[in-house]
Structure formats: structure tokens, C-alpha cells
Amino acid sequence: MPSPSRSLLLDTLAPDARASLRAQEEEHRLSDVLIKADERSESIFFPHNGALVSIIRSTESGSMVEVGVIGGEGIFNVHTLLTDSPPTGSESLVQGEGRFSRVKASRIKEVFRGNEPFRDLVLEYTSIFLDQVTQNAVCNRLHPIEQRLAKWTLIVRERVGSDDLQLTHDFLSHMLGVHRPGVSIAVNALAQDDVIESRRNHIIVRDLEGLRARACECHAPINDRLNAFTAKLKKRAVSGG
């Protein structure tokens, strides 16, 4: 039987390969920073199912914008896996409570080199993540706050597996790269129509279809591809652990 709440990606590995990684299990909380901007990290993270990492990048002036999210289907810090060159400014926040497997780059690189099916999965995920960032680049340019808020909420809700998202408007303003009052207005517009419920420190999804209708077109392609990959990983999950 597969151990519960594991990284979907790691769960596709045979027990001996998984053991060879000597993964360290960690618990993180909202707003924990896994890797700081411009910091070289030899750790690769595998969020467990339900955990979520926000990949954000900040500017000299201190603003920050989320460029993508990584959940249980993914791997964080592919950079170190793909290249030896130094990092270039992406930071990563944990969003919401969650468990993670932390693996040393040197160990995962060995598996990556020698295990072709695993490598293919990592590369497929990399392509999906690139696609997500691409979509966000367009979305950031063209779509208004309210639509982006709806999109963001849908994607995060699906990753964490709960309708109740614990976060503040201030946090959201950093994710969306807008000022805080703008978030409050957008949140209230959605709450007005009972699409979401707005509470202190919480946004609760009340009407999934309504939320989809208020989100921009960017939501579907991202979510669909992530979900398809998640399903694929679940099918390939290896028993034991």
C-alpha cells in the first residue's frame, strides 16, 4: 500500500530508488521561505499531496509577483537539476501548511540520469510548469485583477484540495503583484455574488462554477494540464514505501 500524503512524483519510483534518495521529510507553514532569491540551493523539494509552493520573483523596489505554483504533482528547484549555473532571482514561498520531501541534488541527479521513466516524468512536468509560467506572463499583462484573482483561487484550491484557503489580502496582493486595496475590492466583488465567502484570514470557495465563470481564460489550460499529469502519476504510483 502506498504511504499516504506522499509526493506523487516520488511515488512512481521503485522502493529501492526511493530509498536511495534519503529524502528528509519536513513540515512548513504559510509564508515559510524554502529558497531565498539568488541563493544557491542544493536541495530539491517534492511537495506532498495537498502542500503548495508559490514560485515568486521580486524586483529591486521590493514588489513581488507569483509566476507559478507547484503542488504534489511537481518538483521544485528543477533549476539545480537542469544546470550547474547559478540561480537568478526566483524565490519560493510555502503557501498553507504542508509536508515536503527534501532531497539532495547530487542524489536526485543520479536517479535522473539513470532512470529514464523518472526523467521523462520530471521533464514532462518541467514542460507543464513552463507552460504555466508562460500563461501567467500573458495573464499578468492583459487581464484585470478580479479575473486573475478568480483564476488564482481556482488553481490553488485544486492543488490544496480544500475550499477554505487560509490567507490574507496582503498575501494575495503579493501573489498577484497588485496593491492591497485592489485585492480587497476584487474579493468583495466576488463575495457580493456569493461566489466566494470572505472572512478574516480566509477565502472560502462557495460556488465553483460561478468562480470559473468569473476567471479569465488562462485558468482552464493550466488546471487541465496539471490535473491530467496528476492523474497520470496516480496511475503509476508504486506500492510500498
Add this chain to the structure above:
Amino acid sequence: MPSPSRSLLLDTLAPDARASLRAQEEEHRLSDVLIKADERSESIFFPHNGALVSIIRSTESGSMVEVGVIGGEGIFNVHTLLTDSPPTGSESLVQGEGRFSRVKASRIKEVFRGNEPFRDLVLEYTSIFLDQVTQNAVCNRLHPIEQRLAKWTLIVRERVGSDDLQLTHDFLSHMLGVHRPGVSIAVNALAQDDVIESRRNHIIVRDLEGLRARACECHAPINDRLNAFTAKLKKRAVSGG
């Protein structure tokens, strides 16, 4: 002696490996479309040095935004190389005259699988490209037109190896994802101070340092990483061809 004007990436391959790709040489012109949005393509493209591809994504409403550029140091359509899943909406325009090597996915996949040094280079480039798109996602959200125009001009100038860029304001407005008059205003602001010269169908860089000073911070990290990779490829270039 290496053949002139080849893809820097392909030039790192030994002659027999390169021959096995059966690359087709093609010439393309400004605004040619290499791969349409949502179209599955079994072709992988290697721009020759001086050629440039714009990766753009468009929305339902018809707007489009460039999310990154690929020059002689890169490979275009990594998607097909990394995954078998269907594509998701990125289109690609050629920017300026240029030659390309077109390779069938099946052939390049073989080399990708069997040739680890080559695979490492492709993956390193993928990481660089992801980084570029990431930076653009932030830039699109936070930086004003004029700064983004300056950044764009610097990056493209470096890739095509010429101070004279042939393009219209209308084309630029699509790349930057803004309306056309906005481009004209930004162009004139730069031309006012003799940073660039603005002619019909041309933008000519006149003051490189001045242009850098007017560009947003996003320019340097992207350009530096691309240049470093270009230099690395040139060192590894294999003679003959």
C-alpha cells in the same frame, strides 16, 4: 573549420550525430509563423546565429504577447522534445530574416536520449528559457512600456547582432502586449534623447549605454545568462560539418 552561421547548439554535436539528424535548412522572413497556436508539430527548430524566433501567446480576444525569444543559442519547440502531451497555445513568429535548421522530433529525440552532453546542454537551455519567461511574467506586470521597450530592444539587438532592427510599431505593440500608440510614444521618448533612432520600419540603436539606463532591471539577468550560454556553446563548437 565549422560551417558559418549554424545553430550554436547543433555545432556542439559530432559530425556523425549531426548528420543523423537530417536537418533541413530553411530561410524565413519577418512575421513568418513557424508553429501555429495549438498546432502539434513534430518539428524542432534550431535558429542559426543571427536568426530569432519570438515565442508569443495570444488570447481569445486576439491580443498577443511575447513571452520570450530564442536565438542561435537555443532550440525551439522543446515542448515536443520533453513530452508527448498536446501543445497548449504558444505560437511562434520569426523576427527578422534568418536561417533555421528544422529537425524531425523522432530523430532529435534519439540523440537527446543517447547523447548525455547534448542532453545536458538542451536542458540547461530549457532552464535559461524558463528563467527568461519568468522574468517577463514579472516585467509584464510591473514595468512601464518605455522600460520594457528598452529591455526588449537590448535583448533582440544582441541576438540578431545588429543595431538596426527592422520592425514596425504595430509589430512591437504585439510583442509588448500594448496598444500601438503607446509604442509610438515610448519610441519617441527614447528617440528624443538620441538613445535610439526611429525610422519607418526601423529602430536603430544609437546609444547602447543610454538604452541600458532606460531599460528595467529585467534586462541584465536575461541577457547575461543568454550570453554566458552562448559563449559556452562557442567554446564547445566542433569542427567540420
Add this chain to the structure above:
DNA sequence: TCAGGTCGGTACGACATCGTACAAAGTGCC
């Protein structure tokens, strides 16, 4: 030299978002 098309400069009201400020509401602690 003229006609038709493309490209660029400019204007102006509309609108989204910014920047900032401040008050109200909720929460935790003494």
C-alpha cells in the same frame, strides 16, 4: 506624377490601477 496602401504622430475621454491615508472590524493577550 498620381493613387492607394502602410506606417507613424497625436489627441482625448474612459478606465483600471496606483499610492496613500485612515477608520472600522476582528483577534489575541493581559
Add this chain to the structure above:
DNA sequence: GGCACTTTGTACGATGTCGTACCGACCTGA
């Protein structure tokens, strides 16, 4: 209960960009 702090609601002028329109400049070919 009362106090300090965080979070949220709201206001308002400033600003950047949009959407649209129009005209003049330039280019090409007849």
C-alpha cells in the same frame, strides 16, 4: 473588559494605459 495589533473596508487624487479616431508622412507601383 480593555489594549495592542493585524486585517480589512473605503476614499480620492494621480497616473499609466486603453480605445478610438484622424491626419500626415512615407512608400510603391502604375
